[in-house]
Amino acid sequence: MLDPTPSTRLYELSREFARVGGEAYVGDDAWQYLEEQAGATMARFVENYVRRPIAELDTETANLLNLSIKNVFEDSSFLVELSNEQSNYIWRIPRNEDEALADDEGDQETQ
Template sequence: MELFESILAVEPDVDTYFECLAALYKRRLKYAKILQYQPIPTMSQVGPRGLLQYGVLSDKALVTLLFWRKWFFDIDNRAGQETGYIFEPIVARCIGGQSISASKSPVRRTSDVNKGRQVDCIVGNDAYEIKLRITIAASGQGRWGEEKTFPEDCKNSGFRPILLVFDGTQANKLDELTAIFIKCGGEVKTGEGAWAHLESMAGPAISVFLEKYVKEPLKNLLESAPSREDLPSLSLHQTDTTIQIVIGDEAVTINRPMKEEDIISDEGN
């Protein structure tokens, strides 16, 4: 404790560094447990979907495909949830702001001022929308409509809207959103500009955290993405106690409970 207090005296934001690091590893451990306990689907969940491909494979092979496909869908959905719980809050904490839920938000909806809207980060009078990337295809028309009204809601609530997109790959949707933010008196920072903005607002210790645990890993992943036309081979192997995922010549083994009831009871906690 004395050592930590000595470090704090020299670099006050080192406590935020460790807070963010602990939050990151907490979510990593949570997701490791999700992989361990996410149940294999049942026929009642996926059976009717087999009608779409009936006859393409043997009945047993098709059911197996349905099971694996749904299991991957489930663990990816959980990954999205866990990432949402950690990515924006960490970035917000690093730049001295905080994530705000809709119920407590000072940014009100122009369409209904009695309702607030969730904001990734608020710092002073700046309201941030934080994204890893914006792709050509919208995530859904409802969601895309939400994203387009964010700048106007911020402006009408007395806030300056700022859009941070860490992958600066050009896309029509990004251009469209940029125009709306600028029209509403906001700012848009993409790619290295977004990272530079974060680093300019973060202290020295937090800048190190961002570089080591956020920027560098994301950069490496984006640069390592294979061509969608030439993905490595994928195979899956299950035993009573493990699931092994083999990608190319690499493998990861997930230890699993021995009994189905162990999975169900853990998921309820």
């Protein structure tokens, strides 16, 4: 867990991982573990494109907008809404299935 915020649920989950022989890393220990496992090149990527942006977002948590994503069944689109007391932004994103990527067998299994 990259977020170091104390949590009873996180503590319980970490304890359960340890009980079954797993490992759990929290906060800076989790970042260090990721960087050690990633190697030099990937660790640089994680630092530049994951850790720093998350840290930057953390400084703005009071300004973050609420996020809502809804599936609109009538036209198979998604409705994305970002809002707070002062602002409301809504986007409708059409869903366009690429037939070349469709898996007919997988679709039949889930129906």
